[in-house]
Amino acid sequence: MNGQAAPRWQAHCEALYRQHAARLVRLGRLVLGDQPEAEEVAQEVFLKLIRTYEGPVVPIDWAAWLTRVTINACRDRRRAGWWAWSRRHRAPEMLELVDGGASPEQAAAGAEFGVLIAAAFQRLSARQREVFALRYIEGMSTHEVAGTLDLSEGSVKRHLFRAVKYLRGALGEIKGDRGHR
Amino acid sequence: MKRCLSERTMWLVHEGAAPERDLAHLEGCLDCTARYGRLNEELGEITRALRDHASPIGRDVRRGRRRWVTAAAVLAGIGLLAGGEAVLWRQSKALVDPRLETTAEALSLLEEVTLLLSSPGVTAASVLVADPATVIAEMTSPESYEDDPIAAGGGRL
Numbered sequence: 001m002n003g004q005a006a007p008r009w010q011a012h013c014e015a016l017y018r019q020h021a022a023r024l025v026r027l028g029r030l031v032l033g034d035q036p037e038a039e040e041v042a043q044e045v046f047l048k049l050i051r052t053y054e055g056p057v058v059p060i061d062w063a064a065w066l067t068r069v070t071i072n073a074c075r076d077r078r079r080a081g082w083w084a085w086s087r088r089h090r091a092p093e094m095l096e097l098v099d100g101g102a103s104p105e106q107a108a109a110g111a112e113f114g115v116l117i118a119a120a121f122q123r124l125s126a127r128q129r130e131v132f133a134l135r136y137i138e139g140m141s142t143h144e145v146a147g148t149l150d151l152s153e154g155s156v157k158r159h160l161f162r163a164v165k166y167l168r169g170a171l172g173e174i175k176g177d178r179g180h181r
Numbered sequence: 182m183k184r185c186l187s188e189r190t191m192w193l194v195h196e197g198a199a200p201e202r203d204l205a206h207l208e209g210c211l212d213c214t215a216r217y218g219r220l221n222e223e224l225g226e227i228t229r230a231l232r233d234h235a236s237p238i239g240r241d242v243r244r245g246r247r248r249w250v251t252a253a254a255v256l257a258g259i260g261l262l263a264g265g266e267a268v269l270w271r272q273s274k275a276l277v278d279p280r281l282e283t284t285a286e287a288l289s290l291l292e293e294v295t296l297l298l299s300s301p302g303v304t305a306a307s308v309l310v311a312d313p314a315t316v317i318a319e320m321t322s323p324e325s326y327e328d329d330p331i332a333a334g335g336g337r338l
Contacts, residue, residue: 030231114234117227136228142196161192167227168220
């Protein structure tokens with residue numbers, strides 16, 4: 001790479017980082033349910049971006065490329081042995097009882113609403129989490145989600161509807177519990 | 182009156198994928214309109230909560246992993262200690278036991294040699310060349326005491 005191209009390349013990568021880093025960390029956090037892991041995934045993705053930038057084939061739509069690579073990196077993490085072990089051995093009640101150790105008063109005040117919804121979200125299947133996060137958090141269309149995840153649109157809709165149904169049920173339970181306190 | 186929309190159809194309306202007749206029903210049915218409003222509201226709540234949530238769940242995963250790593254390290258330490266102890270024990274056994282055996286054998290050999298050399302009819306050369314069994318038989322036979330003045334009573338006053 002010559003002296004003139006390097007600053008342009010760096011500037012573009014930095015711009016992409018500023019534009020997408022927070023979004024990718026959030027996506028990873030939702031899919032994996034783990035903030036530090038999500039941050040590591042985002043770092044991996046941006047390292048890949050640099051390598052891809054230097055490669056012969058450069059993507060046209062960097063945003064879509066970054067999303068796809070993030071999802072794939074999350075899947076790789078999930079397939080790792082330690083990950084499966086830690087997920088299996090994590091007591092479900094730990095999720096429901098709120099890891100932050102908030103007092104019942106805080107929970108009653110609504111401080112833990114997000115945690116409870118996130119806990120319900122983590123009980124969805126990995127595919128449902130991916131589909132939901134891309135459609136409702138990232139704001140992709142069903143067609144785009146299908147393209148990113150290599151699924152048919154029908155399959156995306158099925159996963160999405162199940163996820164929505166489950167989360168609405170969980171929301172109802174959370175609201176019901178809070179109403180009884 | 183047409184039947185009210187199912188949950189799935191309602192959601193398809195939200196996704197913009199419902200057929201015209203379902204949209205027409207939604208516009209004319211107060212019950213379905215209220216349900217549709219609830220769907221929109223709830224989806225908005227869920228999405229906002231997930232978007233803003235700071236994910237303390239991750240800490241739990243980390244803590245679980247740290248516990249696992251600690252347990253593995255402790256187990257490995259115990260295994261290493263036990264292994265090292267076993268090796269040391271084997272080495273000490275190998276050093277002590279053979280020495281004891283060797284000492285006992287050497288003592289009994291020295292005893293035999295002393296006995297042989299102290300007997301008067303037996304010279305050191307004969308001990309070295311003769312068969313030990315023969316030599317011992319000679320030593321223990323009564324004839325072997327005949328030349329010995331002490332054994333033969335010659336030493337008595």
